[in-house]
Amino acid sequence: MRNRLAIGLLLLLLAFPLAAKHWDQLFYVSFASRILIYALAASSLNLILGYGGMVSFGHAAFLGIGAYTVAILMEEGVSSGWIAWPLAVVMSALFALVIGAVSLRTRGVYFIMITLAFAQMVYYLFISLRAYGGEDGLNLAGRSHLGFGLDLTGDLTFYYIVLAIAVACLYLMQRLLNARFGQVLQAIRDNETRMEAVGFPTYRYKLISFALAGGAAGLAGALLANQNGFVSPNLLQWTQSGTLMVMVIMGGVGYLLGGALGAAVFLVLEEALSAYTLHWQLGLGLALLAIVLYARQGLAGLFAGPSAGRRWTGG
Amino acid sequence: MSVLILEQTLNGLQFGLMLFLLAAGLTLVFGIMDLINLAHGSLYMIGAYLVAAVAQATGSFALAALAAVVGTAAIGVLLEVAVLRRLYTRDHLSQVLATFALLLICNEVVRLIFGSQPVMLSLPPALAGPVQLLPGFSYPAFRLAVIGVGLAVALLLYVLVARTRMGMWVRAGASNREMAAAMGVDVKLLFTAVFGIGAALCALAGAMLGPILAVQVGMGESILILAFVVIVIGGIGSIRGALVGALLVGMVDTVGRAFLPMLLRSFLSPAVASGVGPALASIAIYVLMAAVLFWRPQGLFPARG
Numbered sequence: 001m002r003n004r005l006a007i008g009l010l011l012l013l014l015a016f017p018l019a020a021k022h023w024d025q026l027f028y029v030s031f032a033s034r035i036l037i038y039a040l041a042a043s044s045l046n047l048i049l050g051y052g053g054m055v056s057f058g059h060a061a062f063l064g065i066g067a068y069t070v071a072i073l074m075e076e077g078v079s080s081g082w083i084a085w086p087l088a089v090v091m092s093a094l095f096a097l098v099i100g101a102v103s104l105r106t107r108g109v110y111f112i113m114i115t116l117a118f119a120q121m122v123y124y125l126f127i128s129l130r131a132y133g134g135e136d137g138l139n140l141a142g143r144s145h146l147g148f149g150l151d152l153t154g155d156l157t158f159y160y161i162v163l164a165i166a167v168a169c170l171y172l173m174q175r176l177l178n179a180r181f182g183q184v185l186q187a188i189r190d191n192e193t194r195m196e197a198v199g200f201p202t203y204r205y206k207l208i209s210f211a212l213a214g215g216a217a218g219l220a221g222a223l224l225a226n227q228n229g230f231v232s233p234n235l236l237q238w239t240q241s242g243t244l245m246v247m248v249i250m251g252g253v254g255y256l257l258g259g260a261l262g263a264a265v266f267l268v269l270e271e272a273l274s275a276y277t278l279h280w281q282l283g284l285g286l287a288l289l290a291i292v293l294y295a296r297q298g299l300a301g302l303f304a305g306p307s308a309g310r311r312w313t314g315g
Numbered sequence: 316m317s318v319l320i321l322e323q324t325l326n327g328l329q330f331g332l333m334l335f336l337l338a339a340g341l342t343l344v345f346g347i348m349d350l351i352n353l354a355h356g357s358l359y360m361i362g363a364y365l366v367a368a369v370a371q372a373t374g375s376f377a378l379a380a381l382a383a384v385v386g387t388a389a390i391g392v393l394l395e396v397a398v399l400r401r402l403y404t405r406d407h408l409s410q411v412l413a414t415f416a417l418l419l420i421c422n423e424v425v426r427l428i429f430g431s432q433p434v435m436l437s438l439p440p441a442l443a444g445p446v447q448l449l450p451g452f453s454y455p456a457f458r459l460a461v462i463g464v465g466l467a468v469a470l471l472l473y474v475l476v477a478r479t480r481m482g483m484w485v486r487a488g489a490s491n492r493e494m495a496a497a498m499g500v501d502v503k504l505l506f507t508a509v510f511g512i513g514a515a516l517c518a519l520a521g522a523m524l525g526p527i528l529a530v531q532v533g534m535g536e537s538i539l540i541l542a543f544v545v546i547v548i549g550g551i552g553s554i555r556g557a558l559v560g561a562l563l564v565g566m567v568d569t570v571g572r573a574f575l576p577m578l579l580r581s582f583l584s585p586a587v588a589s590g591v592g593p594a595l596a597s598i599a600i601y602v603l604m605a606a607v608l609f610w611r612p613q614g615l616f617p618a619r620g
Binding site: 049055057102105106107108109110112113114116117118120121124125127128130238239242245246249250253279281282284285286287288289291292293296 | 409411426427547586601609613
């Protein structure tokens with residue numbers, strides 16, 4: 001059942017741009033790419049937040065580092081995606097490794113705050129980079145080059161590349177969560193003291209997953225820089241971290257597709273409301289409030305029934 | 316040079332005291348009700364807008380400040396009763412989501428009423444000029460008034476929390492909520508009252524900072540994070556911690572902003588120094604917080620033993 005649903009969804013996503021092209025609505029292809037990129041970013045946060053129990057309030061930093069890696073490389077004349085994108089992943093993962101190494105020594109609210117502090121440091125770091133636009137941000141000369149006749153400037157090609165990457169990452173995440181590593185991670189979330197007593201190096205497990213999530217967010221950032229053709233410190237603002245968190249909570253914490261669902265609903269709401277009124281944030285706020293008060297396990301929880309997923313209890 | 320140092324120290328003191336007004340409410344709400352309130356900065360924004368609106372209508376700054384404090388406290392109580400009360404038993408994630416939603420709603424409602432352009436809030440004429448403090452050193456009268464008000468409120472809060480019955484309930488609630496309730500404290504009423512006071516303090520900060528900074532949508536977001544930094548450094552739930560943390564953050568930020576570019580200029584080119592300096596000063600606050608959390612994970616003055 002679940003597999004059939006996933007395949008159906010995938011077919012829908014594959015066919016979508018062709019339909020959009022048929023009815024001459026290419027704008028929606030670009031919009032769908034944006035949703036997929038945020039789905040990847042939110043899913044990477046869901047990995048540590050939903051499955052690892054680590055409430056990171058600084059995830060936008062990794063998104064931003066990935067985006068800036070691509071932009072800065074392009075500014076310096078390196079436009080190959082084969083170099084820039086993996087490097088974006090590596091840079092974000094390295095930053096996540098360092099930030100996680102310090103942050104994971106704290107718990108609960110203090111973890112939320114220290115990840116926020118580090119994200120703010122990275123935010124101001126990029127503001128201080130006058131050579132790369134400083135506060136004003138940096139325009140990209142174009143999209144990354146991939147070779148093999150793939151021209152990313154076409155929205156259709158770009159969409160399929162993003163789709164392939166997002167699906168591959170989600171698949172890997174699902175495999176990871178069902179593997180020993182993922183099982184241990186979820187057990188640590190449920191009872192860390194116990195896992196420690198049983199003899200698992202819990203700190204190391206948490207740190208590795210934190211770095212993995214950072215790397216995945218960096219990849220999303222690299223794609224986002226390509227999508228927007230522009231990077232700026234706004235990408236790293238704390239409200240961005242808040243938005244990613246809202247996507248995950250709205251979609252469903254600890255559901256595999258929770259992040260993706262939340263990103264899609266959030267962005268569609270934003271788009272639909274902003275077409276209708278300038279004051280779309282009001283509608284968005286009211287919708288979020290309704291979700292948190294009446295759909296306690298997020299939207300995925302509404303479909304999956306009470307036993308699946310997990311209700312967050314700690315803090 | 317010494318004049319500059321004196322001036323920047325006063326600026327730092329003034330900014331720190333204003334941060335304290337914001338952080339005091341936040342730390343009590345966080346410490347007693349265990350609620351992460353991202354909408355706390357919105358109350359500050361609402362306060363500043365109310366001051367601007369009433370000042371424009373009546374022409375009296377004092378009246379406007381009073382109206383804003385009362386009005387914002389009322390809005391705070393309303394928010395607590397209508398929405399936040401349902402969140403106390405929920406986890407931190409739901410609180411973040413719900414108060415983030417409130418933040419969006421507040422921003423949009425303010426934008427609906429006042430438009431997106433920053434609103435001008437002029438200084439009260441009596442305090443518009445400079446005051447000569449020392450021969451050769453004068454300082455804006457309004458900023459001095461801000462320092463005075465900040466110190467007075469800090470003292471008042473200290474008396475309220477350390478010397479009155481309600482303050483005792485507040486401290487009891489911060490150190491152990493269940494036990495305080497079991498011993499007969501009407502926690503529900505206490506929460507509402509604390510939230511109202513926190514909102515009033517926000518409005519006061521908005522009134523004092525409004526004429527110095529710009530009154531605009533989004534003004535609450537940037538300062539909210541600083542307030543969080545303050546209470547984490549000070550220890551969540553501790554008024555004394557909030558005061559120390561606020562002064563520390565205010566000083567580091569102001570002094571860093573003033574002197575780091577100068578210091579950097581001695582070994583970097585002026586263009587680079589003026590770019591890197593302010594950013595480094597902003598980073599310094601977060602380095603301070605990360606360091607405090609690393610060595611004293613409960614903050615400098617933990618409220619819970």
